[in-house]
Amino acid sequence: MLFVVYLVATYNGFIVLKARIKEAFSGIDVQLKRRVDLIPNLVETVKGYAKHEKEVFENVTKARSALMNASSNEDKAGANNMLTGALKSLFAIAEAYPDLKASDNFKDLQRQLEDTEDKIAYSRQFLNSNVLDYNTKIQTFPNSLVANMFNFAPESFFAATEEEKKEVKVKFS
Amino acid sequence: MTIHNQISSNKVRTYFIMFFFIAFISFFFYLIGKYFGDSQFYFVFGILFSIMMSFGSYFYSDKIVLAMSGAKPADKKDFFDLYTVTENMAIADGLPMPKVYVIEDPAMNAFATGRDPQHAVVCATTGILEKLNRAELEGVIAHELSHVKNFDIRLMGIVTVLVGTVAFVADWITRSLLWGGDDDNTGGKLGMIFFILFLFITPLIATLIQLAVSRRREYLADASGALLNRNPDALASALEKISGDTLILKTASNATAHLFIENPFKKDKGSKAKSFLAGLFSTHPPVEERIKLLREM
Numbered sequence: 001m002l003f004v005v006y007l008v009a010t011y012n013g014f015i016v017l018k019a020r021i022k023e024a025f026s027g028i029d030v031q032l033k034r035r036v037d038l039i040p041n042l043v044e045t046v047k048g049y050a051k052h053e054k055e056v057f058e059n060v061t062k063a064r065s066a067l068m069n070a071s072s073n074e075d076k077a078g079a080n081n082m083l084t085g086a087l088k089s090l091f092a093i094a095e096a097y098p099d100l101k102a103s104d105n106f107k108d109l110q111r112q113l114e115d116t117e118d119k120i121a122y123s124r125q126f127l128n129s130n131v132l133d134y135n136t137k138i139q140t141f142p143n144s145l146v147a148n149m150f151n152f153a154p155e156s157f158f159a160a161t162e163e164e165k166k167e168v169k170v171k172f173s
Numbered sequence: 174m175t176i177h178n179q180i181s182s183n184k185v186r187t188y189f190i191m192f193f194f195i196a197f198i199s200f201f202f203y204l205i206g207k208y209f210g211d212s213q214f215y216f217v218f219g220i221l222f223s224i225m226m227s228f229g230s231y232f233y234s235d236k237i238v239l240a241m242s243g244a245k246p247a248d249k250k251d252f253f254d255l256y257t258v259t260e261n262m263a264i265a266d267g268l269p270m271p272k273v274y275v276i277e278d279p280a281m282n283a284f285a286t287g288r289d290p291q292h293a294v295v296c297a298t299t300g301i302l303e304k305l306n307r308a309e310l311e312g313v314i315a316h317e318l319s320h321v322k323n324f325d326i327r328l329m330g331i332v333t334v335l336v337g338t339v340a341f342v343a344d345w346i347t348r349s350l351l352w353g354g355d356d357d358n359t360g361g362k363l364g365m366i367f368f369i370l371f372l373f374i375t376p377l378i379a380t381l382i383q384l385a386v387s388r389r390r391e392y393l394a395d396a397s398g399a400l401l402n403r404n405p406d407a408l409a410s411a412l413e414k415i416s417g418d419t420l421i422l423k424t425a426s427n428a429t430a431h432l433f434i435e436n437p438f439k440k441d442k443g444s445k446a447k448s449f450l451a452g453l454f455s456t457h458p459p460v461e462e463r464i465k466l467l468r469e470m
Contacts, residue, residue, distance in 0.1 A: 122262070125403070126265050
């Protein structure tokens with residue numbers, strides 16, 4: 001009897017955690033979508049001041065469509081990191097155009113993108129701590145027996161690039 | 174103490190305080206009734222009044238607190254940093270987005286209120302928004318959202334309103350005693366003794382409740398806040414700035430003091446030796462201690 005209670009409680013605990021992970025993933029999706037939506041505007045704005053930087057625009061557009069088309073979480077994480085790199089060079093060329101840097105439109109877009117990036121980072125943090133929680137739970141004894149019985153597999157983390165990890169460290173001095 | 178223990182202990186304490194308040198006020202009105210010769214009427218009135226107050230404060234403490242502090246809603250456009258930082262910290266904590274308010278005041282402070290995470294409010298002064306950078310503000314908001322998650326806000330909001338009521342009643346009695354004259358009728362000497370006893374006890378109880386609910390949870394909120402934005406130094410540096418700021422928040426009162434991230438009534442900077450009593454009766458743990466702990470994380 002006691003065993004059945006334990007079984008049900010553990011099983012339900014796993015389900016709750018899995019649901020939370022799913023919710024966290026969709027939270028990331030919302031932010032990725034927002035990031036994708038902001039980019040055409042940004043590219044247009046920068047183009048208005050810096051027509052000749054074709055290669056940079058192409059890279060950003062390519063990374064953007066890669067992110068839009070990514071379906072698995074690994075692909076999304078990879079495409080998102082690619083986009084981060086491409087955007088970095090876009091903002092780097094903006095440094096060379098003082099008029100662009102001073103334009104309100106550009107400043108607003110930059111601020112919104114930065115905010116979205118922060119939100120992606122925090123959504124990822126929330127997701128990863130839930131994944132860690134869940135993975136630990138299904139792998140520790142005696143829960144692992146229940147997990148094996150009902151085929152609960154470990155979830156994968158949403159990876160950050162090495163560069164981003166470094167950025168977090170130097171953010172505050 | 175884990176977060177889950179903290180949450181259930183906060184809920185239990187909330188109900189305990191509501192019950193205590195109802196018992197206290199009813200008994201109090203009973204004594205007044207004895208004094209005036211109609212104890213039943215006053216007793217029933219006291220019960221109804223205190224029950225109404227308790228439930229009212231359960232559901233409306235956030236609105237009362239916001240009105241008491243003169244806060245107004247903040248939108249994303251005008252308060253971009255505050256709004257987005259709150260969004261971010263809510264995301265990191267997996268909480269629904271709280272309502273965001275500001276107080277127009279150059280003093281630096283912030284608080285959270287509401288009855289549960291679904292009805293939470295985060296409030297900051299314009300002073301704190303001006304003087305902190307984004308990372309520091311993030312630390313402060315992370316601290317406040319920890320109060321939200323722990324259900325500290327429910328307990329603290331109710332305590333604010335109920336303690337405020339007790340203080341008000343005590344004040345009122347003092348006045349009526351001063352002006353009421355000395356007709357020694359029906360209630361008799363016993364009633365009078367209780368009367369005076371309550372007069373001294375009331376403010377003391379009020380103070381004690383406030384202390385009991387506030388101090389240790391500041392440390393806990395500091396720690397779980399640091400876990401949210403992964404940057405304890407940011408909150409430490411924010412607290413340094415806040416404690417170095419000498420402006421006093423005009424709209425804070427004794428009833429709302431314990432809500433804020435740092436004691437809104439700045440202590441006497443002149444007195445170096447911190448007495449035992451001063452430590453015992455402060456609504457917040459010493460800020461130096463909080464900063465030290467954060468720096469060591």
